[in-house]
Amino acid sequence: MNETFARRFFPGQEAIGKRINWSGPEKPFWEIIGVVPDGKYNSLGEAPKAAVYRPFLRDANSSTTLIARTRGNPQATLNALRGEVQKLDPSLPIYSVKTLKEHTGTSLFPARMAAIALGSFGVLALVLAAVGIYGVMSHVVAGRTREIGLRMALGAQLSDVRGLILRQGMLLAAIGSIIGLALALGGAQMLKTLLYGVSASDPITFMIVATLLLVVALLACWIPARRASRVDPMIALRAE
Template sequence: MSLIGAGLFLRSLRNTERIDPGFDSKNLLTLQFDVGAQGFDRVRGEEYHRRILEAVRAIPGVRSAALSANLPMGGGFGRTVFPEGQEAAAGAAGQFTNANEISVGYLDTLGIALRRGRDITEMDRQGAPPVVLINEAMAKQFWKGEDAVGKRFKFFGDQDFRQVVGIVEDTKIFTLGEDPQPQAYVPVLQFYNPAMTLNVRAQTDGTALLPTVRREVQALQPTMPLTNVQTAEELIAQVLWAPRMGAALLGIFGLIALALAAIGIYGVMSYSVNQRTVEFGLRMALGARPADVLGLVLRQGMLLVACGLLIGIVTALFATRLVGALLVGLSATDPITFGLISLLLAAVAALAGYVPARRATRVDPMVALRYE
């Protein structure tokens, strides 16, 4: 059962590592800062945002840069949404979605495709009509079967409706294995946020450019603490750390269980051969070949192994259902995993039983005859 669990989680991890996060993580750098902690008001904060983008975009080797409230795959701020026609009053619960404040150039920097409509521009600022981008999952959830471009909704607490101006592809928000989650992208010039993430797309090696980007950002405000200074690939590795560690631990436990099973089978068959030494000698004295004795011992040993496998598989079929929700890309009763683990156990059992069975073929028939 331990081996089957390890096999399921290892295959699930492999499937997870192949999932497209919805953005291009290669040569993408991130760092976070909070101008609010420096006492900046909105005017000074927006000015700092503008200066940081200008400074970073001017660095040789930088292809593009943009701001966002959230890290790529760093979660999202939950907001309650009321589509136009619903009243945000008592009895109207609204619907939940994730929200991210972004600057111009965010889609291009992260490599997120615009499916329909338009991207945000510098004209989408405070005082202009409120606009928003949404992902395909949100469009399907709120306006299934309709064109969401041009639709309007309010966030809880807003006075004015925001108009959907573009639909973008789905990206992973929390984990690689999650189903598509609704996500809204609000222009940061319309919804100010002092705590932001700087996303930088390097032309070549992003890791080599990271110290330069950090130095240029720090030069603008030396007392500004910078956090999560890393590549997007490191971010994804952090997301995968827990499933990788879980798969590794289960793999270790599975190998220990396999070793214990092999030792147990060897011990039981060795004991059986020692108890039946006279029987094997008599069989060979009466004309049985060594291959016949070898086959007899192995068949009887594998029959016991088959019974153990059957009990283990039935138990695993029920036990693995408890972790089915944690698996990605396969079911808790995946036949390939169950089949491969069963073959592995059978092969190990055969090898463990071969040595005692081989010893049975070397019994001297004369010893058995003298005993009788």
């Protein structure tokens, strides 16, 4: 049996040596001779399930799955397996043959499609966010033209003007990133079943995403900041 079965039916006990029966009192009991780690039986994203492994010769099934570990070309191994099966019984069919890569690919197909869809929406959202930040900062610069002209007339350097606009834009981007990360942490918990090989709260992933957002925000703020630093103070002071 696997570890989930042992924990569920023999909590706090040693399962090895116990006897179980799930077919009725008139059926023979099975003795537990070992406990193995949990595995994935239907999909890679499934929760651990209780499972029992029974001797094939004593409890054979009409449909059997054979797993063979190979080296080199899997097709060559398949031909050898077919030959061995034919020697045992020429009428036995071999069907639904897949390599591990093909099998996991089928299992991961829904998750990959979901990831592609979510990734596409994410890229679109990133572009819209960049356009939005650019529009907001351009509007801010246009509304503060006289102020910028006055600052420059009083001796403000180009770097001072650029820094003023960049700080304001990046402050908004940082606040938005913090709120977005908090919402993402909550939403990721609902997608745990679609994740494989990474946790729903993987810190590296969130750090990369946050850094990417801030870099995009910086680029979106840079153009309005650069434009503001090129304002002619005399023209800006006459602006309405």
